[in-house]
Amino acid sequence: MTDLPNLPVTLDDIQAAAKLLDGVIAHTPVEMSRALARETGSPVYFKCENLQRAGSFKVRGAYVRMAKLSPSEKDRGVVAASAGNHAQGVAVAAARLGITARIYMPLGVALPKLAATRGHGAEVILHGHTVDEALAEAQRYADETGAVFVHPFDNVDVVAGQGTIGLELLEQVPDLDTVLMGVGGGGLLAGVAVALKARARELGREIRIIGVQAENAAAYPPSLAADALVPLTRVSTIADGIAVGRPGQLPFSIIRELVDDVVTVSEDSLARALIFLLERAKMVVEPAGAVGVAALMDGKIENPGTTAVILSGGNIDPMLMLKVIQRGLAAAGRFLVVRILLDDRPGSLATISRIIAESDANVTGVDHTRVGGSISMGDVAITINMETKGHEHCELVLKNLRADGFQPVVIHG
Incomplete structure (x- = not known):
């Protein structure tokens, strides 16, 4: 195996960062996923940074970065x-180090x-x-x-801090073949890539590193193809933690040298992955932390071997969780919403309810509307939510609704 290229962050930097973090952060656990292993045919482990202090890897x-600041x-x-x-x-680190912090949030x-x-x-200041x-x-x-600007990903010390996850992961799963994680600006992916590629070189073996982005916020594939930063004009994804329109220059310089691939996943795939993590792994994970699981479930990774997915965070808005659960169930065919226009006469709703019951579906909600732009006089629109x-x-x-003369329009499912 050839030497690593000359990079702005080294294994020595990451090992020094690990010493700084000793006693400050949690060494998060690794959990095996038997359900995902059955799907992929290979062992799959989750590195649970969703259980880290403040709910994500970012505190590392x-x-x-802040511990290395001068007194002034x-x-x-x-x-x-x-x-x-x-x-x-930043807020947790500032409180521990006795530093005042101002945070701008969208x-x-x-x-x-x-x-x-x-x-x-x-x-906290809300802006943009x-x-x-x-x-x-x-x-x-x-x-x-x-004031000292603490960039979320485009800084040597930040990248080194995130890279400490790679050192822990290799200790916990020594036979690693493939590691997946989400990528926004690139700090996590760059740091972990340096740590694992350098350690793999010392061990005389290969470890494949793959980044995963939401397809509507994927700046890395075009940037890597162009070998230059290609900013996006628009990002739109439920994975707000990786909704970054422009890669960081420093992480990009590392990722283009060390990372084996960056793949993308859809919003529906993200929703399915979150449902899987809730139901099968008993893990609350935010969308940005679930993209690696989505990639595995979509079959985006060929011959993964012993695989680790970094669940990078667990900070999810409960209201978003409700929407994601509904979308994930619909994407899996377990939640069906239909809208039906019919004559406003007694017995129509009862007939529809009977057909659904005989089809062994469970009605969870009904909306009955007589007014609206597409509703004619004498008609009624019924929206029905079903568990399937x-x-x-x-x-x-x-099929059973249509056989009885109804024309359901699928809203979700």
Whole structure:
């Protein structure tokens, strides 16, 4: 195996970061997933950073960056920007180190992340509609006041801190073949890649490193193809923790050298992965932390061998969780919503209810509307929510409704 290229972050940097973090962060557990192993035909492990302090891996990089500040820099305070996880990591690190912290968060940020960040003692300012806009404002504040800007991913110390996950993971699963994790700006992927590729070189073996992005927020595939940063004009995903429109320059310089592939997953795949983690692994994981599981479930990784997925965070808004559960169940054919236009006469709803019951589906909600743009006089629109047992069962319910003269329009399912 050839030597690693000359990179801005080294294995020595990551090992030094691990010493700084000793006694500060949790060495999160690794759990085997028998259910996912059956699907892939290979052992699968979860590195549970969703159980880390502040609910994600971000405290690692934030603490390393801030612990290395000079006394005068600490006196000036720090400023950061984040959709939530980096914000909480900075807030926790600042509280432990006795540093004042101002955090810029996008408008519309999940309320639990906002409340948690404030609860750790940081001042929170809501600004912009994206992480990139919040980042720009945080940098402007740093330039004006002299506060130290703690970037969420484009910094040597931050990348080294995140890389400590790789050292832990190899101790916990020594026979690793493949490691998957989400990637937004790239700090986690870059750090873990340095740690694992360097250790694999020492051991005389190969470990494959794969990043995963939401397909509607995937800046890395075009950037890697162009060998240059290619910013996105728009990002749209439930995975707010990796909704970054422009890769970090420093992580990109590492990822293009060390990472074997970056794949993408759909929003429906993300929702299915979250349902899987809830039901089969008993894990509460945010969408950004579940992208690796989604990639495995979609069959995006060929011949994975002994695989670890980094569940990078567990900070999910309960309201988003409700939406994701509904979407995930619909994507799996376990939740069906139909809208039916019919004559407004007695007995129609009873007939529909009978057909659904005889089809062995369970009605969980009914909306009965007589007014609306598409509803004619004498008609009624009925929207029915049903619990179903898979895609074939959904088709059976629809077939039976149509056989009786109804014309259901599928809304979800």
